[in-house]
Amino acid sequence: MRYRYSTGSNGKFEKKAIIYTRDEHGINFADVDSEAVGIIKRLKGAGFDTYVVGGAVRDLILGKKPKDFDIVSAASPTRIKKIFRNSRIIGRRFRLVHVYFPQRIFEVATFRSLKDGHTSNTFGTIEEDVQRRDFTMNALFYDPEQQIVVDYVGGMKDIKSKLVKPIINLSEIFTDDPVRMIRAVKYAAATGFSIPLNLKLKIGSQSGLLEKISPSRLTEEIFKIINSDKAAVIVDLLDKMGLYSYIQPQAVQLMKKNADFRKNYLQSMANLKGSENQRGQALGSLFRDYLETTAEWKPGAVDNFKEIFHTVRSFVLPMNPPRFELEHSIKKFLTSHGITVKRALPRPLKEGEPAQDSYKRRRRRPPKKNQETPVD
Numbered sequence: 001m002r003y004r005y006s007t008g009s010n011g012k013f014e015k016k017a018i019i020y021t022r023d024e025h026g027i028n029f030a031d032v033d034s035e036a037v038g039i040i041k042r043l044k045g046a047g048f049d050t051y052v053v054g055g056a057v058r059d060l061i062l063g064k065k066p067k068d069f070d071i072v073s074a075a076s077p078t079r080i081k082k083i084f085r086n087s088r089i090i091g092r093r094f095r096l097v098h099v100y101f102p103q104r105i106f107e108v109a110t111f112r113s114l115k116d117g118h119t120s121n122t123f124g125t126i127e128e129d130v131q132r133r134d135f136t137m138n139a140l141f142y143d144p145e146q147q148i149v150v151d152y153v154g155g156m157k158d159i160k161s162k163l164v165k166p167i168i169n170l171s172e173i174f175t176d177d178p179v180r181m182i183r184a185v186k187y188a189a190a191t192g193f194s195i196p197l198n199l200k201l202k203i204g205s206q207s208g209l210l211e212k213i214s215p216s217r218l219t220e221e222i223f224k225i226i227n228s229d230k231a232a233v234i235v236d237l238l239d240k241m242g243l244y245s246y247i248q249p250q251a252v253q254l255m256k257k258n259a260d261f262r263k264n265y266l267q268s269m270a271n272l273k274g275s276e277n278q279r280g281q282a283l284g285s286l287f288r289d290y291l292e293t294t295a296e297w298k299p300g301a302v303d304n305f306k307e308i309f310h311t312v313r314s315f316v317l318p319m320n321p322p323r324f325e326l327e328h329s330i331k332k333f334l335t336s337h338g339i340t341v342k343r344a345l346p347r348p349l350k351e352g353e354p355a356q357d358s359y360k361r362r363r364r365r366p367p368k369k370n371q372e373t374p375v376d
Contacts, residue, residue, distance in 0.1 A: 004150065006127065016127060020149040020156060027060045029147060035101050036069040037144045039084070039108065044145060046083055048075035049126065051141035057149065058137050061159055062191065067275055071108045072141070076123065080108055127152065134173070134180050135187060136165045162193045170202050178209035182221050182243055189237040190230040203241060210246035215320040222247055222319050226282040229274035232266045248286065250315050254294060264289045280329040283321055287312045288333055305330070305341050 001024060008014035022029075036052060043050040050073040056066035073080065077095040081087055087099040087108075097108045112132050113124025126141065133139040136155035142148075149156065158165045164187055166173050166180075174181055181203045188195045195203075210218075225234050238244040245252040255262035268285040291312070312330055331341045 017150050017152040018156070020151065022147040025061055025142075025149040025156065026063075027057075027142065027147070027149070028063070029144065031060055031065040032142075032144050033066075033069050033104070035104060036071060036106060039071055039099055039106055040143070041145055042083055043073050043075055043080070043108075046075065046079075048073050048079070050074070051143050051150070053141050054133075054138045057140040057142045058155075058159060058191075060142065061140070061149070061156070069106060071106060072111060072126075072129065073108055074111055074126070075108075076110055080110075126150075131167060133167055134183060136167055137187065137191070137193070139167055162191070164188045164191075164193045164195050164199065166199060170198065174202065174206045174209060178206070178213055179217060179221060181207060181210065182238065182247070185238050185241050185243060186221075186225060186234050189234040190228065200241075203243070207242050207246065210243065213246075215318040218247055219319045219321060222286075223282075223321075226269065226272060226285055227274060227277065229272065231272045231282075231285070232269035235269050236266055248316065248319065250317070251286070251290070254290065258293075261289060261293060264293070280325070280332040283325055283329040284333050286316050286319070287329075290315050291333065305334075308334075 001021070002019040003015045004017040004019055005013045006016050032052070040050045040052070050071060052060075052069055053072045054070045056069045059066040075083070077089045077097050080097040080099075081089055084097070084099050086101070087097050089095050089097055094112070095110075099106045099108055110123050111126050111129040113122045113128045114131055115122045115124070130139050130141075130152040133153075136153045136158045138155075139151075139153050140155045141150040143150070153167050154165075164184055166184075168176065184195060184199065184203065187193065225231055228234065235244060238247065239252060239255065251265060255265060268288050272282055272285055291308070309327065309330055313326060316326075334341055
C-alpha cells in the first residue's frame with residue numbers, strides 16, 4: 001500500500017489518497033476491456049493522467065466483468081478529439097468525448113472542478129473531481145497500465161464492508177440532485193450492499209424532491225434499470241424505500257392493491273437478461289402485466305392498436321420512451337398473443353403536409369427520355 005501526497009491549503013504536503021497495488025485490489029486484468037486500455041495508454045502517452053472510473057472499477061474489485069468502461073482524463077475534450085480521429089465531442093453544458101470502435105462506444109470525460117459546487121460544469125483536477133462523485137464505491141480510479149487503484153475517499157474499505165456511503169454531505173447530496181436517491185438504492189440492490197441508517201432516513205425525508213425531476217431524466221434512469229440483469233431486485237427495493245412511486249406511480253398503485261400483480265410485475269423484471277434482452281422486451285416488462293390483467297382492450301381487434309398505445313403510454317407516465325420503441329414493444333406483446341399488427345400509428349404530420357400523404361408518400365419519377373410529359 002502506498003500513499004499519494006499533495007500540497008494542502010496550509011502549504012504543507014498532506015496525504016490525499018491511498019494507492020492499492022494489484023495484489024491488494026485483486027482486479028483481474030483479463031476482465032479489463034482491451035480497447036479501454038488502449039485509450040488510456042494513448043492519453044497517458046500524450047502526457048495526461050487518465051483512469052477507468054466509476055462502476056467499472058467497483059465491479060472489477062467485486063470480481064465481475066463490467067459491461068461499460070467510463071474513462072476520465074486530465075485532457076480537455078478538444079485535446080482528446082485531436083488524439084482520436086474516431087471520436088466526437090458531445091454535450092452542451094459539459095462536454096464529453098465519445099470514442100467509437102466497431103462494437104463499442106467509450107465515454108471519456110475531463111476532470112471536473114468544484115468551482116460552482118457539486119454540479120459545476122467546469123474542468124478541474126482529479127482531487128476536485130472525486131469530491132463531485134456521489135458514493136465512495138463509485139469514486140475509485142483504476143490505472144490499467146500500472147495496475148493500481150487510487151482511492152481518495154475510502155471507497156475500497158466501503159466496498160469490502162459492503163456499504164453504500166455518500167461522498168457529498170447529507171445536507172446537500174439530494175437537494176443538489178434528487179436522482180442520487182434512485183442511484184443509491186439501485187447500487188445497494190445490484191451489489192447486495194447495505195444502506196446506512198442515516199442515509200435511509202435522509203432518503204425517506206427527501207423523497208418528495210423527485211417530483212421536480214424531468215420525465216427525460218426519469219426515463220433515462222428506468223431504462224438503465226430495466227436493461228440491467230438486476231431489474232427485479234432494484235425495482236423491489238425502490239418500491240420498499242418509497243421511491244418507485246415517483247418513477248412508475250400507476251404500477252405502484254396496482255402493486256399495493258393486488259399482491260398477485262406485484263408478484264407478476266417483479267417476475268417480468270426478473271425474466272430480463274440485461275444486454276441479452278431482445279428488442280422491446282425490457283420496455284414491455286413495464287406494461288405487460290397491466291395489459292394482461294387489468295387494462296380493458298379487445299385482443300381480437302387489430303384496429304384497436306391506437307387505443308392500446310395511448311393506454312400504455314398513460315400507464316408508464318411520467319416515463320416518456322421514444323414513440324417507435326413503445327410501438328415496437330406493444331406490437332411484440334400483441335404478437336405474443338397471436339395478433340398481427342400490419343401497421344402501427346401514423347407518423348405525425350409535418351407542418352404544411354396534406355393529410356392524405358401522412359401514411360404513404362409516392363415519389364414522382366421523372367419522365368423517361370424522349371417521353372412527352374402530359375399537359376393538364
